[in-house]
Amino acid sequence: MIAMQKNNKINVELLLTGNELVSGDVIDSNSAFIAQDLGKLGLEVTRRVTVKDDLTLLAQEISEQTKRCDILIINGGLGPTVDDMTSQALAIAANVPIVEHKDAMTSLLAWCQRRNYELNESNRKQAMLPQGCDVIANETGSAVGFTLSLNNCQVYTTPGVPRELKNMLPNEIMPHIQQQFNVTDTTDISRFNLFGLGEATIQELVNEHLPDWPDDIELGYRAAMPHIEIKLTTHDQAGHDKKPLWQTKLANLLGAHVIGDGKMSMAKSLINALDANNKKVTFAESCTGGLISSLITKESGSSSVFEAGFITYSNAMKTKMIDVPESLLIEHGAVSEPVVKAMLTGALKQSGADVGVAVSGIAGPNGGTNDKPVGLVWIAWGDAQVQHTVALLLTIPRTAFQQYVATAAIDLVKRHVLDIVEPPEYLSTRAFKK
Amino acid sequence: MIAMQKNNKINVELLLTGNELVSGDVIDSNSAFIAQDLGKLGLEVTRRVTVKDDLTLLAQEISEQTKRCDILIINGGLGPTVDDMTSQALAIAANVPIVEHKDAMTSLLAWCQRRNYELNESNRKQAMLPQGCDVIANETGSAVGFTLSLNNCQVYTTPGVPRELKNMLPNEIMPHIQQQFNVTDTTDISRFNLFGLGEATIQELVNEHLPDWPDDIELGYRAAMPHIEIKLTTHDQAGHDKKPLWQTKLANLLGAHVIGDGKMSMAKSLINALDANNKKVTFAESCTGGLISSLITKESGSSSVFEAGFITYSNAMKTKMIDVPESLLIEHGAVSEPVVKAMLTGALKQSGADVGVAVSGIAGPNGGTNDKPVGLVWIAWGDAQVQHTVALLLTIPRTAFQQYVATAAIDLVKRHVLDIVEPPEYLSTRAFKK
Numbered sequence: 001m002i003a004m005q006k007n008n009k010i011n012v013e014l015l016l017t018g019n020e021l022v023s024g025d026v027i028d029s030n031s032a033f034i035a036q037d038l039g040k041l042g043l044e045v046t047r048r049v050t051v052k053d054d055l056t057l058l059a060q061e062i063s064e065q066t067k068r069c070d071i072l073i074i075n076g077g078l079g080p081t082v083d084d085m086t087s088q089a090l091a092i093a094a095n096v097p098i099v100e101h102k103d104a105m106t107s108l109l110a111w112c113q114r115r116n117y118e119l120n121e122s123n124r125k126q127a128m129l130p131q132g133c134d135v136i137a138n139e140t141g142s143a144v145g146f147t148l149s150l151n152n153c154q155v156y157t158t159p160g161v162p163r164e165l166k167n168m169l170p171n172e173i174m175p176h177i178q179q180q181f182n183v184t185d186t187t188d189i190s191r192f193n194l195f196g197l198g199e200a201t202i203q204e205l206v207n208e209h210l211p212d213w214p215d216d217i218e219l220g221y222r223a224a225m226p227h228i229e230i231k232l233t234t235h236d237q238a239g240h241d242k243k244p245l246w247q248t249k250l251a252n253l254l255g256a257h258v259i260g261d262g263k264m265s266m267a268k269s270l271i272n273a274l275d276a277n278n279k280k281v282t283f284a285e286s287c288t289g290g291l292i293s294s295l296i297t298k299e300s301g302s303s304s305v306f307e308a309g310f311i312t313y314s315n316a317m318k319t320k321m322i323d324v325p326e327s328l329l330i331e332h333g334a335v336s337e338p339v340v341k342a343m344l345t346g347a348l349k350q351s352g353a354d355v356g357v358a359v360s361g362i363a364g365p366n367g368g369t370n371d372k373p374v375g376l377v378w379i380a381w382g383d384a385q386v387q388h389t390v391a392l393l394l395t396i397p398r399t400a401f402q403q404y405v406a407t408a409a410i411d412l413v414k415r416h417v418l419d420i421v422e423p424p425e426y427l428s429t430r431a432f433k434k
Numbered sequence: 435m436i437a438m439q440k441n442n443k444i445n446v447e448l449l450l451t452g453n454e455l456v457s458g459d460v461i462d463s464n465s466a467f468i469a470q471d472l473g474k475l476g477l478e479v480t481r482r483v484t485v486k487d488d489l490t491l492l493a494q495e496i497s498e499q500t501k502r503c504d505i506l507i508i509n510g511g512l513g514p515t516v517d518d519m520t521s522q523a524l525a526i527a528a529n530v531p532i533v534e535h536k537d538a539m540t541s542l543l544a545w546c547q548r549r550n551y552e553l554n555e556s557n558r559k560q561a562m563l564p565q566g567c568d569v570i571a572n573e574t575g576s577a578v579g580f581t582l583s584l585n586n587c588q589v590y591t592t593p594g595v596p597r598e599l600k601n602m603l604p605n606e607i608m609p610h611i612q613q614q615f616n617v618t619d620t621t622d623i624s625r626f627n628l629f630g631l632g633e634a635t636i637q638e639l640v641n642e643h644l645p646d647w648p649d650d651i652e653l654g655y656r657a658a659m660p661h662i663e664i665k666l667t668t669h670d671q672a673g674h675d676k677k678p679l680w681q682t683k684l685a686n687l688l689g690a691h692v693i694g695d696g697k698m699s700m701a702k703s704l705i706n707a708l709d710a711n712n713k714k715v716t717f718a719e720s721c722t723g724g725l726i727s728s729l730i731t732k733e734s735g736s737s738s739v740f741e742a743g744f745i746t747y748s749n750a751m752k753t754k755m756i757d758v759p760e761s762l763l764i765e766h767g768a769v770s771e772p773v774v775k776a777m778l779t780g781a782l783k784q785s786g787a788d789v790g791v792a793v794s795g796i797a798g799p800n801g802g803t804n805d806k807p808v809g810l811v812w813i814a815w816g817d818a819q820v821q822h823t824v825a826l827l828l829t830i831p832r833t834a835f836q837q838y839v840a841t842a843a844i845d846l847v848k849r850h851v852l853d854i855v856e857p858p859e860y861l862s863t864r865a866f867k868k
Contacts, residue, residue, distance in 0.1 A: 045456045291724065297721075300799055313737060350755070365734055
C-alpha cells in the first residue's frame with residue numbers, strides 16, 4: 001500500500017500464459033517469485049492475469065493490460081513449440097511484423113555451439129521477435145527475453161522455466177526497470193522464522209507489550225506450517241532507522257520461539273547450536289519414522305553433528321536396538337513417559353552422542369484409545385545427566401502431526417543445547433491433559 | 435480444447451483476491467483445485483485474474499469478467515476482516531445494496547452455536563450479502579458462499595481457506611453448475627503415476643510402439659519430481675470405449691515403471707506389495723539420512739510391514755549398528771559396493787526383516803573426489819539369499835538427489851518383492867561409469 005503511494009505512477013501487472021496453468025495441472029509459483037523481486041524495488045503488483053495458450057486471447061489481453069499499466073511482465077510462451085506464442089501475440093498487439101532478430105540469433109547460435117547442437121527449425125523460431133524490440137539475455141536457456149514499449153507501457157517477456165526466470169529477473173530485468181523508471185529502491189524487508197506461537201498470539205503479544213509499534217514498520221505474518229514467517233517492511237529512511245530497535249524489541253518479546261533470520265530452518269539452527277557447542281545429537285524415532293533425522297540430513301554440513309538415528313517403529317525393535325526394557329513396554333505401553341525416557345537413554349548410549357531426543361506417539365488416523373487418543377505424543381530430550389519429558393496432544397492430520405512433532409523435537413533439544421530455560425509456549429498450550 | 439468445442443457456449447473464468455497472492459507471499463493452489471473440479475465436468479477455465487484487496491479494482495474486475503464469461507468463480511475475500519470485500523464489490527458491480535441475508539445469518543448462528551461462540555460484530559459482517567443472491571452452504575467454516583446472476587453470467591463466491599473450498603466445491607458449487615447449465619459430464623480422466631522414465635522417453639516409446647494412438651484419447655504428462663504423472667483424457671463415448679484397451683497397451687509398454695493408478699505413491703505401492711506377500715522391510719540409510727523410512731511411515735498402515743530403520747550416517751555407526759566390518763570401510767570407503775552389501779546384510783540380520791535396501795552416497799554439495807564424485811550412490815537390495823547392487827550417478831542438487839535415491843531404493847526393493855525381473859531404465863541410463 002505504502003509502496004504504491006510512493007511510486008504512484010508505476011502500475012505493475014503480470015501476464016502468465018500456459019494451458020497447464022489454467023487447467024490446474026501446474027501450480028504457478030513464478031508469479032510469486034516475480035512479485036517478490038519487484039517488491040525489493042518497492043514496486044507492487046496490483047493485478048495478474050493467467051490465460052490459456054490462445055493467440056487471440058493473448059493478443060487481446062496484452063492490448064488491454066498495456067493500456068492500464070506502466071510495466072507488464074509476461075511469463076512463459078517463449079519456447080520452441082507451437083503452443084509458445086508470446087512473441088507472435090505481442091507482435092499482433094503492437095501491430096508490427098515478426099522478424100528474425102540479429103541479437104537473438106547470435107545468442108541462439110552461441111547457445112547451440114556451447115552444447116554442440118545443430119540449430120533446428122523449431123529453435124530458430126526463438127529468434128523471431130516483434131520488430132523493434134530489445135533482446136534480454138538468457139544465460140541459462142535457449143529462449144531470450146525481450147522488451148518493448150506498447151501503449152506507453154514497458155513490456156518484458158520472461159521464460160517460463162523457473163531456473164531461467166530466476167536468473168534473468170534479478171540480473172537483467174530488474175536493472176532495466178530501475179534504470180528505465182528511475183526507481184529509487186527504498187523498500188527494505190526483514191524476515192524471521194518462528195515456531196510454536198500462533199499468528200493470533202503473536203498479534204496479541206505485540207498489542208499488549210509493544211502498543212506503540214510504529215506505523216511505518218509494516219508487520220506481516222505468513223503461515224508456512226509448522227513455521228510462521230514474520231516480515232518487517234519499511235519504505236523510507238525514517239522507517240529504516242527505527243527498524244533495528246523495534247526488530248530487537250519484537251525478537252526479545254518472542255524469545256526463543258524465533259528460529260532465526262530469513263528462511264533459517266529449525267534443523268539448520270540445531271546444527272549451528274551443536275556446532276557452536278561441539279556436540280553431537282541422536283534421535284530415537286517411533287511415530288515420526290525417520291522424519292527428524294531426515295530434516296537434519298537434508299542440510300549440508302549435518303555430518304559434523306549427527307552420526308546415528310534409530311527408527312524403532314515396533315516394540316521389539318525398541319528393545320533390540322536401544323535397550324528399552326520389555327517390562328516397561330508391557331506395563332506402560334509404547335506411548336508413555338517411561339518408554340520415551342528409556343528410548344532416549346538407549347539411543348544416547350548406543351550412539352555415543354552428547355544430546356538426543358526420543359518420540360513415541362499415535363500419528364493416526366487409527367490406533368487411538370480412550371486413554372491414549374490419536375494425536376498424543378510423548379517426547380523425551382536431554383543428555384546422560386538431565387532428561388526432560390512432555391506429553392502433547394496434536395489433533396491434526398497424520399503428516400501435519402509428524403511435521404509438528406519433528407519440529408518440536410528439534411526445537412526442544414536445541415533449547416537444551418543452548419541452555420534456554422524458559423519453556424516454549426506450546427508445552428503448555430498443546431499439553432496433553434488426562 | 436475439445437472440451438471447449440463441446441461446451442462452446444460455456445466460458446469459465448476465475449477471480450482470485452488477496453494482497454498475499456499478488457505480493458507473492460502465498461502461492462495460489464486454490465485455482466488449480468477449482469480448475470481440476472471444473473475439468474471433471476468437461477469445463478475449461480480460459481482465463482483467471484488475481485487482484486489485490488482493493489474495492490474499486492475488484493468491482494471493476496467483476497464487471498468486466500461477467501461481461502465476457504458465462505461462469506465466474508470468485509475465490510477469497512469472504513472472511514470477517516476489513517480486507518474481505520468480495521460481497522461489497524459484487525454489490526457495487528451489480529448495483530444492489532448489501533443486506534443482512536436471512537439464510538446466511540441462520541447458518542452463521544448455527545456455526546457459532548456449535549462452537550459456543552458469541553456472534554461478534556466482525557462475524558456478523560459475513561451475513562451481509564448483495565440483495566437477491568442465493569446462499570451456498572459452507573459446512574466447514576463460518577463464511578457462506580453465495581451465487582447471483584450478473585450480466586448473464588452466473589457468479590459463485592467461494593472461501594479462500596483451502597479446506598473449506600475443497601468441501602464446498604464438489605458438494606455445492608459443481609451440482610449447482612451442472613443443474614444451471616445442464617452440463618452433461620462426458621469428460622473422463624484417468625491418471626497414473628510413474629517413476630524412472632523421462633517425458634521425452636515416454637513420448638518416444640509411444641511414437642515408436644503405439645504409432646496409431648487414437649486422436650480422441652489425449653495423452654498428457656506432468657512432472658512431479660521424481661515422479662511423472664500420466665493423464666489420459668477422453669471427451670466422448672467413442673473415446674471412453676477405446677480407453678481401457680489403450681490404457682492397457684500403454685501400461686504394458688511402460689511396464690513396472692508404472693507405480694499405480696491416480697496419485698499412488700511409491701511408498702504406498704511398496705507397502706501394498708509387502709502386505710500382499712506377508713513380508714517386512716528394513717532400511718539402512720547413509721546419504722538419505724532417514725528419508726526412505728520417513729516416506730514409508732508417512733503412509734498410515736506402514737507398521738504392518740516396517741519395524742526398524744538404521745540411519746548410519748558415520749562409518750563408526752555402520753560398524754556398531756549393523757555390523758559393517760571396519761576393514762571394508764578402510765579398504766573400500768563408505769561409498770562402495772562391499773559396504774552397501776554389508777549394510778544390507780547387517781540391517782536384515784538386526785531387524786529380522788525379510789527384505790531390505792541399503793544406500794550410501796555423496797549427496798553434496800561437498801565431499802566428492804575424482805574417483806567418487808558428488809552425486810554417486812551405491813544401492814544394495816534384496817533378502818538374505820539374493821542381493822543386488824548398483825552404482826548410479828545423479829548430478830542434481832542435494833535434496834533432489836536424496837528424493838531420487840529414496841524413491842529408487844523403494845522401487846528396487848518393491849521389484850524384488852514382486853519378482854519383477856526386467857530392470858528399470860534408470861539402472862542403465864543413470865549408471866555410474868568409472
